Amino acid sequence: MLILAGFGNPEAKYEKNRHNVGFMAMDAIARKWSTGPWRARFQGLACEGQVSTAGGAVKLLLLKPKTYYNESGRAVGEAMKFFKLTPADVIVFHDEIDLAPGRFRMKSGGGAAGNNGIRSVTSQIGDTFRRGRIGVGHPGDKSMVMPYVLGDFHKIEHQWLDPMLDAITDALPFAAAGDDERYQAEVLRLAPAPKADPRRKTED
Numbered sequence: 001m002l003i004l005a006g007f008g009n010p011e012a013k014y015e016k017n018r019h020n021v022g023f024m025a026m027d028a029i030a031r032k033w034s035t036g037p038w039r040a041r042f043q044g045l046a047c048e049g050q051v052s053t054a055g056g057a058v059k060l061l062l063l064k065p066k067t068y069y070n071e072s073g074r075a076v077g078e079a080m081k082f083f084k085l086t087p088a089d090v091i092v093f094h095d096e097i098d099l100a101p102g103r104f105r106m107k108s109g110g111g112a113a114g115n116n117g118i119r120s121v122t123s124q125i126g127d128t129f130r131r132g133r134i135g136v137g138h139p140g141d142k143s144m145v146m147p148y149v150l151g152d153f154h155k156i157e158h159q160w161l162d163p164m165l166d167a168i169t170d171a172l173p174f175a176a177a178g179d180d181e182r183y184q185a186e187v188l189r190l191a192p193a194p195k196a197d198p199r200r201k202t203e204d
Contacts, residue, residue, distance in 0.1 A: 001083055002176055004029060005063040005076045007094040007117045016152040018136045019069055021161075022093040025134065025168050026062045032169040035062060042082065043067050043075040051176045058176040070116040077124030087129040091175060092121055093168070095149060099135025102160035102193025104168065106180040107131045130180060132168065140199035160193055167191035 006022030014020055030038070035049030044065040050057045061083070065075035072092075080090055088108075094117055099105060109128045112119040121129060139148035153161055167190035174183035 001059040001061060001085060001089065003061045003063060003076070003079055003083070003085060003090045005065065005072065005079075005090065005092050005121075007069050007072050007092065008064060009069050010064075010066040014150070017150050018095050018153060019149040021095045021134050021136060021153075021165075023064050024161075025093040025132070025165055026064050028165040028169045029060075029172060030062055033060065033172070035060065038064075040066075042079040046079070051172050053173045053177040055177060060176070071120050072117045073120030073122070073124035076121050076129075080125055087125050087127075090121075090125065090129040091132055092118070092129060093132040093134060094118065095136045096133035097136060097138045097145060097149065099133055099137075100193065100195055100197035101135055101137040101157065102164050102191065103135035103195065104164060104184060104187045104191075105133040105135075106175070106184040107133060108180065130175075132175075134164070134168070135193070135197075137197045138199055160191070163191040164193070 006026035008020035008023030030047055033049045033051055035047040038045045038047045042063060044063050046061055046063045049060045051060055061079060063075060063079055065072040067074050076090060108130045112122060139145060167187040170190060171183050171186035174186055
């Protein structure tokens with residue numbers, strides 16, 4: 001089994017925020033792979049399904065923590081322990097301001113880089129889980145980061161957001177098979193985006 005957990009905040013007022021792109025990814029995956037209904041589990045909303053890979057079907061648990069973004073680790077840790085899985089069986093999808101809009105990076109392990117959701121998961125299960133980093137861009141000024149990520153995606157941003165969410169969903173069999181490098185490459189092939197952030201000159 002593979003746990004896919006998206007970061008976000010549960011109240012309706014946050015639904016379209018950049019900070020909720022992890023929830024958006026979970027919703028897109030649930031639609032594409034015909035999972036069961038969402039229901040309250042593991043301090044969040046969860047649903048189960050499966051994805052077909054070259055090696056056979058892989059069971060999925062999709063999870064949207066209701067603990068708020070900065071405490072996401074509580075839900076992730078509870079689900080991982082319930083199914084007796086390891087951190088390598090967990091992929092967390094979250095917004096990444098240090099990637100240009102529409103860029104996507106897979107990463108295993110490492111620090112939190114100021115992301116309190118990642119810090120929370122690390123405190124519960126260690127730091128060796130997998131991360132699907134969804135680039136939302138940087139506002140250009142450090143003091144503007146919080147209102148930026150808690151702001152809604154603008155209509156024009158859906159020109160790259162919607163294709164990227166589709167690509168994250170369509171390429172999922174590679175992640176389910178454990179090939180994160182191929183998964184990242186396929187997402188970027190299906191939804192190409194410029195490496196440069198128009199408000200920032202560097203990319204991690």
